[in-house]
Every structure is written in C-alpha cells, then in structure tokens.
Amino acid sequence: MELLLQQVLAGLATGAIYACMALAVVMIYQAIDHLNFAQGEMAMFSTFIAWQIIQWGQPYWVAFIAAVALSFVGGVAIERILFKPLHNAPILSNLVGFIALFSILNSSAGFIWDFNIKTFPTPFGTQPLLGGGLIDTHEAGMIGVTLLMLALLYLFFRGTRLGLAMRAAAHNPESARLVGVRVGWMTALGWGMAAAIGAVAGMLIAPVVFLEPNMMLGVLLYGFAGAVLGGLTSPLGAVIGGFAVGLIENLAGTFIPYFGRELKLSIALVLIVAVLMVKPSGLFGRPTVSRV
C-alpha cells in the first residue's frame, strides 16, 4: 500500500511535467488546428533566455517575466513570418515547417549556449514535502503553477471577449470573420500565448531535467501523448491526460512483473492507444465538452 502511494506521488510529479507541456500543446492546437512539433524547442529556447538573463545578474522573477514576455513576442513573430504564408498549404507542409523550426531552434541553442548540461534555479526550493521525499516543494510548486495556469486560461477563454473571439476563430474561421473577428491576429495571439505557456513550462521543467538543448524532446512527446489522451480540444483534459501518462508510466514500471520496467514507455503508449480505441477523440474531447 505504501509502495502504491509512493509510486502514485512519483507518477504525479512526473505527470506534472507532462501536464505542463500538454497544456501548451492544447493551447496552440486550439489556435492553429495543428500539433506543433517545435513547441518543446520553443520552450527550451525560452528557458535558455531566462538562464542567460539570470547569468547577467538579474533576479529570478525578472528573468521569469522577461522570458515569458519575449516568448510571447517571439511566438507572434514566428506565426507572422513563417506560418502565415503557409496558411493555405497542406497540413503536411505545415508539419515539415514545424520540423524545420525544431531543427533551427535546437541547433542554434546548441551553437549559442553549447550542449553542456546547466542547472536552472527553482523559486520553490527542493525540500522534501510528502511521501518520504518522493515529492518535494519544487514538484508541488510545479503542480500548483500548472493548475493555476489552467484556471487562468479557463477564465480567459470563458470570461473575456478576447477569449471568446479566439475560440470563435479556431472553431469556425469563416463565421468568425463574418462577425468581425480578426482571425489572422487571433491565430498569432494563440501562438504567442502558447509560446508564453511553453516558456513557463520550460522554466518549471528545467530544474528537474536540467537545461540543455535536447531537454524537451522526451517531455514533449509524452506531453503530446497526454494532450491526445485528454482530448486535444480540452485544456482540462490535457492536464488530466498529462498526469495520467505520468501515473501509468510509473505504475506500469513498478507493478507489471517481468517486463514492466524495460518497456514502461511502450506500455503507457499502448494503454493510451487502447483508450483511444474506445473514445476516439480523447477522454475529454469535443463531444463531452459540447454537452456541458
């Protein structure tokens, strides 16, 4: 029983990383209807910017806010310069655009800041908090910030005119344009917000996985899995999906005898695919949302 509790806590701690990323993934999916493969690299680049500002002697929160603001601007700029011209191109061309962006960001980060592993500070400290040291204050803070971002996003999308306009632009661009929503700028705004959320996620994840150009690859892939499991249309679903991926991965590794440990990622993915067989648009995908 105690082992189970420990593994659940450890799973939630890993899951928080995935949930953070899944939230950013869903944000951009809402805005542009595509999965952005470069999302993780954008977050990594933002985290490097924050690291650089801290290296220049600024306090953590100055770096944090500057990195989030710069990422927002960067996200909007990437949309305007690179992806607006591809607006009418086939999905696969967009996908290759993401792969190109991924490659450019990854390689330039390595070129500017080299590939050595760097430590990144956390504002929450790393004292053990619960479960005999399995979850510490940073991990708890990460879960807290993820939930806070989720709440803010919920309020933004449900409670403001701009949020409504963004949802309209993503859901039905033609009709949105007819009622006066500037769809192009809503998309750019979505990119900016996704980049900013990605920056927060990157800065929360970096103390755990350490800062280096390839730090986000694994995280992003499981963030995707979490987002798809939760349903790509639901931010809440993405967060729950992210936590679920972390939990399944940990529990499968511990409790499935013989091959659980070696194949735990495969098992997690196979389970997710099995869930998708039953609910093809994810656990909290659009059908459920529209009924509520």
Place this chain on the structure above:
Amino acid sequence: MTAGPEETIAFEPAPAARTGLTARLQHHHLAIAAVLTLALVAPLAAQSFVTFQLTLVMIYGLAILGLNLLTGFNGQFSLGHSAFYGIGAYTAAILMDRWDISYVWTLPAAGGVCFVVGFLFGLPALRLQGIYLALATFALAIATPQLLKFRPLEPLTGGVQGIVILKPDPPDFVQHALSGLHLKPIDADQWLYYFTLAVILVMFTAAANLVRSRTGRAIMAIRDNPIAAAAMGINTALYKSLTFGASALYTGVAGALGAIAVQFVAPDSFTFLLSVSLLVGLVVGGVGSIPGSLFGGVFVLFVPNLAERVSTGLAGAIYGVILLLVIFLMPSGAAGFARMLAARFGRRSRSI
C-alpha cells in the same frame, strides 16, 4: 502512341487535349528512359562510396514510396514507418545471420512479415483519424526499438549490440557473363546497386500500376471522401487495412535492402527520427507522386550531409532553413514543382 489501352480509359482525355496528352506521355517515357540509362551507367563511373550512397538513395526512395501509398494515396497519416523499416531490416538480418538464408529470399520474407504487421496494425487504426492516428503510429515507432532491445528476445535480435551481416558478393553467373563479354567483373557495391535498382524498378512499376487500377481508384476515393466512397460500395475498412499492409510491405522491403547495404542493424537506427526523415522526404518529394518519392530519397540522404559541410555547429539550423526554403518555393514538393515548370514551358512553346 505507345500508351496501353488501360491508360487511355483511365485518363479519358477530351479530344482537344489528346495530342497534348500523347506528347506528355512520350516526354514521360523519354524522361524515364534517360534516368534509367543514367542509373545503369552511374556505378561504372562513380567511386564505390558514391555507388553506396546512390544505393541508399534508392532504398530511402522505396521506403518513402511506402509511406506515400498510405499518406499520399489513402490519406492516412503515419509516424510509425520507422517501425516497419526496422522490422524489415531485422527480418533480413535474422534470416541471414541465424539461418543462413540467401539475401535474395529475405526481401519477400521481410515484405510478407511487414504486410501482416501493417495489416494487423491497420485494423484497430481504422477507428482513429488524423492526429489520433498519428499518436497510435507514434506509439509503434517508440515501442519497436524498445522491443528490439528487450532482453528475452536477445538471442534473436542481438539486443543493443544489433546484428552484423556480410555484404553479398556478385553471383558467379554475372561475373561469368561479364567475362564472356570481355568486361571487368563488378565488385560487391556495384552488384548491390544493380540488385537494388532491379528491385526498385519492379516495385515502383507495381506501385504505379496499383494506383492506376480499380483498387487504386478505390484507395484514392477513400482519401478524397470516405463517406462517398463507402456509399459507392467500396469496403473502406478492408481497403484501408490493405493499404496499411501494402505500405508496410514497401517500407519493410526497403528496410531489408537497407540492412543488406549497411551490413548492420541495431535498435537505435530505427527510432522516431527515421519516421520524421521519411515524412520530410515524402513532403519534399511530393505527396501522392510516385517518382517524387525517389527525389525524397535524394533529399533525405544528401541534404543533412550538405548542411553538415556548410557548418558543423549550425548544421541543424542550416538543414531547417533549407527545409523552409523548399516548402516555401515548392509547396507541393518536387513533383508539383516539376509539373508547374512543365505547364509553364508547355504554354510558352505553344504560344510560339
């Protein structure tokens, strides 16, 4: 006019367009003949490393053709083709290394195994579309290298170490025939090149014929409008699964050829990144274009090396910039670009 009767029926050109079509078909045949002549002569003039690279280009082209059958012609999305490539490669390596089976027979075996795996994977994938199908195939791409490393399977797969296989020598009858003609004997690289070329020719021709057939039209109808296709009496579930199988077969045969050419298989050669490369090759070559797949192979093999040569530190960035340039300049791939050039050229010559 050399075009067969099926082609005329398939295209049903309007009378006014008929002469243009005939001319285009002849251009087409001329182009194929030219490329083929070049392909036959190339290894005689090139260094053995270049010959080896050209062999790899054809192999990647074949793998991309497999992905193209699924994505370009059937509209199903896959991030899991590295798995089929890997399964094909391992099938060939295990048969050659553990059971001493001739490399020639490993190709149908690899194709068969991959067809079955692809078909079976295609069945549950029927319920999934778009992004969700991408995730399912992504799971396949992640699971395959892990399974290949899986310890209980090590006696078969060689675990992390992989399997080393020997490069096949040219068969005696070829050398005899060459010496009979007073020609130089060919080396192993050249032989493998010609062997691959022969396989590629058969498989590309088969794919072109498949796409033009009744089955091919059913496959494309499902891509264009699944509901209308089903209403016309096409068994969409069966055709989608069969396409998945055929696509896996092509990529699997490419994998087997790749294993023979590289003489080595290891789990980490068949990761998700290989799937991404194949996808890039598909888009760059032209989605839904059979000759475009070969251009995709050229891009996948040479452009990363080219970027590396320009700048080692920024190789990835340069690769990315080239990729962006390609999709901005040729939004529908090399095949679309060629079509556009042909159309412009054709119009000018008519106006003169």
